[in-house]
Amino acid sequence: xxxxxxxxxxxxxxxxxxxxxxxxxxxxxxxxxxxxxxxxxxxxxxxxxxxxxxxxxxxxxxxxxxxxxxxxxxxxxxxxxxxxxxxxxxxxxxxxxxxxxxxxxxxxxxxxxxxxxxxxxxxxxxxxxxxxxxxxxxxxxxxxxxxxxxxxxxxxxxxxxxxxxxxxxxxxxxxxxxxxxxxxxxxxxxxxxxxxxxxxxxxxxxxxxxxxxxxxxxxxxxxxxxxxxxxxxxxxxxxxxxxxxxxxxxxxxxxxxxxxxxxxxxxxxxxxxxxxxxxxxxxxxxxxxxxxxxxxxxxxxxxxxxxxxxxxxxxxxxxxxxxxxxxxxxxxxxxxxxxxxxxxxxxxxxxxxxxxxxxxxxxxxxxxxxxxxxxxxxxxxxxxxxxxxxxxxxxxxxxxxxxxxxxxxxxxxxxxxxxxxxxxxxxxxxxxxxxxxxxxxxxxxxxxxxxxxxxxxxxxxxxxxxxxxxxxxxxxxxxxxxxxxxxxxxxxxxxxxxxxxxxxxxxxxxxxxxxxxxxxxxxxxxxxxxxxxxxxxxxxxxxxxxxxxxxxxxxxxxxxxxxxxxxxxxxxxxxxxxxxxxxxxxxxxxxxxxxxxxxxxxxxxxxxxxxxxxxxxxxxxxxxxxxxxxxxxxxxxxxxxxxxxxxxxxxxxxxxxxxxxxxxxxxxxxxxxxxxxxxxxxxxxxxxxxxxxxxxxxxxxxxxxxxxxxxxxxxxxxxxxxxxxxxxxxxx
Amino acid sequence: xxxxxxxxxxxxxxxxxxxxxxxxxxxxxxxxxxxxxxxxxxxxxxxxxxxxxxxxxxxxxxxxxxxxxxxxxxxxxxxxx
Ligand SMILES: Nc1nc2c(ncn2[C@@H]2O[C@H](COP(=O)(O)OP(=O)(O)O)[C@@H](O)[C@H]2O)c(=O)[nH]1
Numbered sequence: 001x002x003x004x005x006x007x008x009x010x011x012x013x014x015x016x017x018x019x020x021x022x023x024x025x026x027x028x029x030x031x032x033x034x035x036x037x038x039x040x041x042x043x044x045x046x047x048x049x050x051x052x053x054x055x056x057x058x059x060x061x062x063x064x065x066x067x068x069x070x071x072x073x074x075x076x077x078x079x080x081x082x083x084x085x086x087x088x089x090x091x092x093x094x095x096x097x098x099x100x101x102x103x104x105x106x107x108x109x110x111x112x113x114x115x116x117x118x119x120x121x122x123x124x125x126x127x128x129x130x131x132x133x134x135x136x137x138x139x140x141x142x143x144x145x146x147x148x149x150x151x152x153x154x155x156x157x158x159x160x161x162x163x164x165x166x167x168x169x170x171x172x173x174x175x176x177x178x179x180x181x182x183x184x185x186x187x188x189x190x191x192x193x194x195x196x197x198x199x200x201x202x203x204x205x206x207x208x209x210x211x212x213x214x215x216x217x218x219x220x221x222x223x224x225x226x227x228x229x230x231x232x233x234x235x236x237x238x239x240x241x242x243x244x245x246x247x248x249x250x251x252x253x254x255x256x257x258x259x260x261x262x263x264x265x266x267x268x269x270x271x272x273x274x275x276x277x278x279x280x281x282x283x284x285x286x287x288x289x290x291x292x293x294x295x296x297x298x299x300x301x302x303x304x305x306x307x308x309x310x311x312x313x314x315x316x317x318x319x320x321x322x323x324x325x326x327x328x329x330x331x332x333x334x335x336x337x338x339x340x341x342x343x344x345x346x347x348x349x350x351x352x353x354x355x356x357x358x359x360x361x362x363x364x365x366x367x368x369x370x371x372x373x374x375x376x377x378x379x380x381x382x383x384x385x386x387x388x389x390x391x392x393x394x395x396x397x398x399x400x401x402x403x404x405x406x407x408x409x410x411x412x413x414x415x416x417x418x419x420x421x422x423x424x425x426x427x428x429x430x431x432x433x434x435x436x437x438x439x440x441x442x443x444x445x446x447x448x449x450x451x452x453x454x455x456x457x458x459x460x461x462x463x464x465x466x467x468x469x470x471x472x473x474x475x476x477x478x479x480x481x482x483x484x485x486x487x488x489x490x491x492x493x494x495x496x497x498x499x500x501x502x503x504x505x506x507x508x509x510x511x512x513x514x515x516x517x518x519x520x521x522x523x524x525x526x527x528x529x530x531x532x533x534x535x536x537x538x539x540x541x542x543x544x545x546x547x548x549x550x551x552x553x554x555x556x557x558x559x560x561x562x563x564x565x566x567x568x569x570x571x572x573x574x575x576x577x578x579x580x581x582x583x584x585x586x587x588x589x590x591x592x593x594x595x596x597x598x599x600x601x602x603x604x605x606x607x608x609x610x611x612x613x614x615x616x617x618x619x620x621x622x623x624x625x626x627x628x629x630x631x632x633x634x635x636x637x638x639x640x641x642x643x644x645x646x647x648x649x650x651x652x653x654x655x656x657x658x659x660x661x662x663x664x665x666x667x668x669x670x671x672x673x674x675x676x677x678x679x680x681x682x683x684x685x686x687x688x689x690x691x692x693x694x695x696x697x698x699x700x701x702x703x704x705x706x707x708x709x710x711x712x713x714x715x716x717x718x719x720x721x722x723x724x725x726x727x728x729x730x731x732x
Numbered sequence: 733x734x735x736x737x738x739x740x741x742x743x744x745x746x747x748x749x750x751x752x753x754x755x756x757x758x759x760x761x762x763x764x765x766x767x768x769x770x771x772x773x774x775x776x777x778x779x780x781x782x783x784x785x786x787x788x789x790x791x792x793x794x795x796x797x798x799x800x801x802x803x804x805x806x807x808x809x810x811x812x813x
Contacts, residue, residue, distance in 0.1 A: 260752065295776070396784055503762070505794065
């Protein structure tokens, strides 16, 4: 039988956890989510011997084990509920003191730990040497120096971990002193907990008492629930009272809270260990490392913003320019497939379903793949190298005004902050934000930017109605999208996403050269997630949209009339098929037929129905259908308008004739065009984006919110502009 | 030797933290990064708009917003400039 050992990898962000995980599990890994939350869960297998496998679970990177963030709750719940046989705590040898803070909390919990002293190569270069024996003896846990990147020491680490795992010892917590007041309270509470078996099936008694003292919201709530269910209400109340008493006492005598005192004592314990000669430096501690020297230039008052601008522009170029080629290949491929189907199937619903519904849908999904791959690759470079944290550092002052975070700048730019991006990678890029509310506000407003799909629609309308100053107009619209996105973000942050700004206390990691392997795995993982999760939903929706624009279709009589007209025309020209005049007439007839079919369809009826409200912003039913179609993908607006105005032509020709048609149409003018431009810029994100919003927020609620909120907002804006301009007599 | 708030410190100035005057999530975040009484900090620099501030702490670099730096009291040595 294959014996499976459960091993958890834990550590601070940037300790090298991902690198170690990849080197242990190679390609045998699986990415999922922890149940109920959007935190990523990575698992893989490491083979010790042919009949012994280790299941390696990568816990989220955290600095602590409190209840303040989802990541921390997920990490400690995993340890407590799944009881891994061993935890590898990966630490940064060059930054040991701070990394031992988390270690300390594992020891307080009592899990069997092996410390991986990572980045030993960096420490060596910096002249930092660590007395591994002594550290191990003082902490009473095995310590193995490794370099996850080169693989040095990893085998020894795994051997040590296997020894600990197979020893199968009981959980054994260390007992730190947190000062007399807390120590005596802790002892009393622990005794009370043990005596009543209060939650002791799940949590170690002393740890539970400690969490009560730290006012840990999750534990206090669990305690209340348990007290209620098990009839131990008095015990629960007593525990809370003991905390209140000692808190009060500390407040009066030391002007502090237990939580703070506990943290201070943890660091005190760590410092006392480090001071016993565990870490020695051959250089002055104040020595300026290469990383600091880079920062002097890169975050310099003058050079910093310039370099940042260049880097962000570079990322943008890289994502959108270099992915253009594979995108074009995909388009050619799908175009070819469409033609094959058109040649081999008779016209009809099946053909139209295959070409417009399925190929359109799958093509829509896959069309984003190169974009997403390039974007994640670019971001991974910025993130792994440590530059992204500097961007957040420099931009924070500006973005904080709007309730956002310095890291919000990148999602905005990718979404179209420089006109022509795409909200899909933009929304996905918000993953780099660690502050939950700021992240939500960013991902909900990033779709306001002018993405590449809105551009042709905007260009057509500007070209038709504001010819002469196209570039200026486009620039103004780009500025407008920034203003609106930031103001709406602010609005959200004082309403639905109300709350204190998340503290900015953040690490500026040492600059490092990313490895290609790390980048490739990261990119592949994210891209595959997109294809798998978004793909299925989007295919379904695009079929649905196809159906609403196709059914119920023309009645048999109407079909008959069109067929008859067609035959008549052909007869008039005496069967001369090549005649240009005939071709034109037939195309016009086909156009009229498509228009009538569209008008008949569910979408068409919806368009007419909506006219009852949309007249306020100046939109007629034809525009409405196009806008409904635009929810599938913004590009569709133009082609649907074309069909609604019964233009048979396709491609550039169609755009030109649509432009002419609109310019001549009696109810179209500058004011209506402006109103429509504003609406298209700000209304519901396209469906692919909505699906991504749902994925990133973990709830359909936010997807629905972005559809309803954005559409309402855009409509109000368009209506106000339209009505005011009309009143001012600007329509002429 | 004098006590001042971390916000007031100048670039390259060093000092030892004497108190962190905040509880709750912000206090927790500040402490878990090692900003506790007894820790030595050096101001490494400020962002182009003078906020946030970057600190050298225990061999790593941390950033804080100015209003967060207002909650940390430091005993400063002579400026090393
Ligand atoms: N020099 C060196 N760099 C490392 C080592 N381990 C990881 N890194 C680098 O440190 C950075 C952060 O590592 P990563 O695995 O992404 O950290 P995580 O945030 O803990 O998952 C990456 O650029 C790695 O290439 C190591 O042992 N030595």
